Amino acid sequence: MGLMDELGKFLKSRRARLHPADCGLGCYGERRRVPGLRREELAQLAGVSVSYYARLEQGLGQNVSDAVLDSLARALRLDEAEHTHLVALARPRRSAAGRAPRVARQLPAGLRRLMTMMGDVPVMVLSPTADVIAWNPLAHAVFGRHHEVLPNMTRLIFLDPQTRALFTNWEVKARSVVAHLRMVAARFPADGGVRALVGELLASSAEFAALWEDHSVANCDSFTNVLHHPQVGELTLFQEVLRTEEPELMLVAFTVEPNSPSETALRLLGTLAAEHADRRVTVS
The missing domain is CATH 1.10.260.40 (lambda repressor-like DNA-binding domains)
Known part of the structure; x- marks a missing residue:
């Protein structure tokens, strides 16, 4: 198309x-x-x-x-x-659409240092198509306890039952990630990875297909994730995104309201995660 x-x-x-x-x-x-x-x-x-x-x-x-x-x-x-x-x-030429996003094969040293310093905050680095390039132990404990291989977050949202059960506000989250993926697909129409991901999700998820047909678009830099975590219960995480241009990556950090039940739950989850993993950042 x-x-x-x-x-x-x-x-x-x-x-x-x-x-x-x-x-x-x-x-x-x-x-x-x-x-x-x-x-x-x-x-x-x-x-x-x-x-x-x-x-x-x-x-x-x-x-x-x-x-x-x-x-x-x-x-x-x-x-x-x-x-x-x-x-x-x-205006594809003006918007630089058509070129493939240049994603680092290795996590840039500056982002690695920043992620290491943010040990008490769940943080991950994503490609434009939401492939996880790296995450710290706390982000892994929140979103990917059952994944040893770094996943694609959009694929998890639609095709992984455990991830779906994690999000209390799954419908809102699903609409958000599809709206972001539509903007990425318009910017990089010639990229095979983008086309393959969209094709896979269209074929595998009727819910994705319905949301894709809506043509909604959004940057989704700020989002409130309402979760029910199997280890610590209710958890509300505020998502903020920092973007880098060369290579094009997104540093996604998740914070909690100070002195809230979510802060207590996140601290407990960090303690549990530390018992089973070191403090290093996991990278692709």
């Missing part, structure tokens, strides 16, 4: 969620055959011709200008992540 085809599907999905009344357009009580805005209504709001907009949805548009993309983003009420995704689909 080409980027222009994906652009058309994304535009249709965002158009379908809007109602004329929300955009100051009158309905006059007529029956509507399509959900959301019609093509001509969106073209009017964006200040482009109906024929030009129709070509975009049909995957036939080329060299879409910044002005048109900005107008479409405003008319569709896109947030920042959705606007970035729109540009990645419509």
Whole structure:
């Protein structure tokens, strides 16, 4: 599936969620055959011709200008992540889409030192497609006790029953990781690893396929993970992401509310983990 085809599907999905009344357009009580805005209504709001907009949805548009993309983003009420995704689909050269993400074969020394210093915090390093490049013992104790080989976190969310049972808010988490993967797929459409992961999940999980069809996108840098851990019980972890550019990696740290039951549970889990593992960072 080409980027222009994906652009058309994304535009249709965002158009379908809007109602004329929300955009100051009158309905006059007529029956509507399509959900959301019609093509001509969106073209009017964006200040482009109906024929030009129709070509975009049909995957036939080329060299879409910044002005048109900005107008479409405003008319569709896109947030920042959705606007970035729109540009990645419509302007692949500008957004650097198509190149494969350069992921380090070894954990950079600076990230290794940082992870070692964060021994009391669950922390992992992920590739753009959520392959675990490294995690510390506490992150392993939280998310991967039953995995000796470093996994792909998106694959675990959908295909691993123990990981699914870990997340009390699994539905919210699942939607979040799919929204992130869609942005990655748009930025790196020629990368075989991205295509293989999406294909595997589409074939193996009906829930993933349904969420993928929704075309939602998000950076997911901040997220609240609500867990029921089999060893320590309820655990709420606040996720924050630090990104590096060369190589492109994500340092993901998980914190707790000070003086909370989650802090007590995490401290207990750290004690239990220390009894069965050393304090070194595990890397691929």
